Amino acid sequence: MIVTAPDPTAVIAKYYRPGSLAYDILTVHSEMVAAKALQLALRVEQLSPDRAFIREAALLHDIGIFLTDAPDIGCFGKHPYIMHGILGREILEKEGLPRHALVCERHTGTGISREDIVSQKLPLPLRDMRPVSLEEQLICYADKFYSKNPQKLRIEKPVEKIRAKLARFGEDKVQQFERWVEQFGT
Ligand SMILES: [Fe+2]
Numbered sequence: 375m376i377v378t379a380p381d382p383t384a385v386i387a388k389y390y391r392p393g394s395l396a397y398d399i400l401t402v403h404s405e406m407v408a409a410k411a412l413q414l415a416l417r418v419e420q421l422s423p424d425r426a427f428i429r430e431a432a433l434l435h436d437i438g439i440f441l442t443d444a445p446d447i448g449c450f451g452k453h454p455y456i457m458h459g460i461l462g463r464e465i466l467e468k469e470g471l472p473r474h475a476l477v478c479e480r481h482t483g484t485g486i487s488r489e490d491i492v493s494q495k496l497p498l499p500l501r502d503m504r505p506v507s508l509e510e511q512l513i514c515y516a517d518k519f520y521s522k523n524p525q526k527l528r529i530e531k532p533v534e535k536i537r538a539k540l541a542r543f544g545e546d547k548v549q550q551f552e553r554w555v556e557q558f559g560t
Pocket residue numbers: 403407435436517
């Protein structure tokens with residue numbers, strides 16, 4: 375059996391028109407997150423992070439955004455933005471990439487718990503969506519350093535700003551972030 379490495383650029387090109395606003399935001403944002411995740415992975419070399427997978431999955435983690443209603447970033451779908459993770463998972467499962475698909479589902483905020491889904495009445499299936507594997511955690515954490523604001527795509531956020539944003543979603547989110555700061559550095 376010949377196993378070929380997934381080609382994130384080819385997968386993205388199936389769903390996004392190159393040159394469109396959504397394509398430009400997705401590809402720049404994803405490159406920033408991939409570079410950051412690979413930089414952070416250097417801190418845990420002893421755990422043998424899968425660097426090829428980190429790059430592929432980071433490039434694909436937000437592939438679901440075009441199906442959401444987020445006109446500011448060129449996305450004109452019908453779903454609430456919070457669903458972009460599970461929508462991305464569905465796409466990548468169809469593409470035969472189940473491991474990458476889980477990164478989509480598990481990267482929002484510091485991860486979404488069943489309790490979050492119930493207490494905030496989120497339009498999501500009731501399952502734990504927090505990152506589990508080392509690679510899932512690195513990508514979720516790296517993603518917090520970059521926004522999809524077209525004006526700020528390449529600007530790394532200071533940790534204080536990330537903390538302040540996460541605090542709005544609960545003290546447990548800040549605590550998870552602090553554990554990553556400790557484990558992976560910044
Ligand atoms: Fe992202």
